[in-house]
Amino acid sequence: MTNPLRAFFTPSPLPVRYCLLGVLWALGGTLNAQPYQLKSAEGTLEISAQGTFTLRPGQAGLPTLTSVNKDWWLVQLWLPDHRGFAGQTVNVKAGAQTPQFQARDNGLRISYPELRQGNQVYQVALTLDIAVVDDAFQISGSINNQEKSWVVRTVQLPDWESTPTEADSLTLYWPVGLGQRFTDLSTLGSRSFNYPSGSGTMPWFTLTNRRGGLYVASHDPQRGAKRLSATYNQDKKAFSFSVQQHPFCAGGQEVPLTPVVIRPYAGEWYQAARLYRSWFDQHLQPVPIPEWVRGNSGWLLAILKQQNGDVMWDYNSLGQLADVADAWNLDVLGLFGWAHGGHDYLYPDYFPDPLMGGTSALKKGIQDAKNKGKRVVLYANGQLIDTGTEYYRYNGNEVIMVNEQRLPYTSAIRKFHSATPVTFVLACNASVGWRKRMLELAEQANALGADGILYDQLGVQGPIQCFDTTHLHQTPATAYTTGRYELLKDIADHMRAKNPDFVIMSEGFFDGLRESIAYHHGWGEGYNFSNPFTAETEDTTDLTTLMKRRVTYPELFRYTFPEVVATQRHATPMQNRLNANYAALYGLRHELESRYRADVQYLLHDSLPGPAAYADPAYYTPDVPMMQSTPPTVARSYMQLLLAFQRRFARMVWEGTFIDTEGITVSTDAVLAKGYRHGDQVGVMLWNFTEKPQSVQVTVQGLKAQEAHEPEAGNVRPDQLMPPQSVRLVLFGK
């Protein structure tokens, strides 16, 4: 039951001074007052006269959260230094303050009219409203800064800790990349992510014991910068968490704080995902996903010209490149390094290269590929400026991001040991010049005949702060939040009006990009199969045990946003069965990458790389043991069969709704199962990831198995022995 009307604020028994003053309950911690209570359907929140919190979930086995032993909020004040230094910061904490209390309709207001740190008093007022909203405990509020020189830069709120709880009695679902899951909190340590970024893809997490859980989220329609942290302290056996936001409230301003919501719930983690999704859907209109994107099998990412000028595919060979993609059953060409500079050089200038054939040959090459049934996406980097360009020298000052010292954020990419690395600075998404350049590149891609443009790194980068005062961002913290959303949405809207099939892609993804990005190139946790093996404490090589213990948990994002279309990330020009089947299980579109000369030799001539093949490349070289362990013809024919199989059942496995294993049971841990719903049918994709045949029974609550199919064997019995390293789709209906 989650009737919001059941939630109420109980100010009884009323403290005497509260009754007398009517609105103000001013306390120095001396009054022997009863705690205030807020109730939701699934929990109780008590606030003591000292302003400490205790949240007791109704579900048995969930830990109590409390702020008794902690400073439950922190405000960071910043004094900028306009002489080119970083400035001074002061951290003000809850414990040093004297709160005032005021009852409100559905909760309590806690006010701090001024903030103290040691002997210093700052004319900064913090107002916090604690209320039950939609059956959740919500902390909202505002900052009013009357200090002329100081800026309220960061607010950390809340910072709570659990009562002692055994590490293996709870599971944490944590949205890094496609997701992480910690079934034993003793392996958690202390970790944080920055939202929005490819590493912090949603601003919520949940702690569960299967019967119930705690949903903790930042409900921010602006999708602003947040830092979520979680720790398990082994000595205290305590789980703690905090949420940071960056209001940048300057002198004379009053700025609202983003609400943080904590909601105890009954049921499995799916309930938390549904809570977040339901909130999200009220605030963001997703971009339409074109039919060709929903039905695509994946892409061949090909660097045409490398950073060192090595041309591997000129424009006249794009038809041949389409044939290569076809040989692996891939529907899309992602053309990287297609412009005069080659890959990761001379950004943001992207001229069709006369030496590769020029504009007309590029147009014809793209058309050749399209005539062979392929879609073509052109590359642009969404944030990097090569410092060696005239663009940087003559336009840079208007468009670059700067830190507190007005210096740029720099990075460098070395592609080859034999060539100097290229040095880049970051452009600001909220600068007029950068927006103009990015839009021009989308227009150019469309005019060249491409079906989309990929803005590299724009779904990866975290909310880095820009201190330029002439850009369109309201504060340094919104450069890579609002600034990035506006940049991409403006381009997506503009291009869709011109060509509804033209898509904006990003490398990496987070939920805030749903309004602009229709397809994304996978990046980070969960986008390839090597991740499940990166857990730190492995004492076994048994694949079944490793899969059970895996931290990487793509289920989290896939369940919350099942309609999002993504490629896997696979920096090798072939796939073995493990990688191909992994992508098929989770509905990730397949990827092969052709980036170096030896990759091209492999793709064109089935040449296996020799010892010197990747001696010079210095940047994420392919998985050579994988290339050597499966003959090219064998790898290719499996991809052909697997992708044809997925295409045949595309309505279910590409366009169906990912439901994980909700309502599904599987008889063995040696087979991983993931469910998809389409209409009143459910399809369960089974993956025997082991080297042995496995017997498996799968059931779906309320439905009957109707038929089963495999890529190689075709029609099979739903319960017949599964071959090693194979997938099967079992279709269930009424």
Ligand SMILES: [Zn+2]
């Ligand atoms: Zn800026």
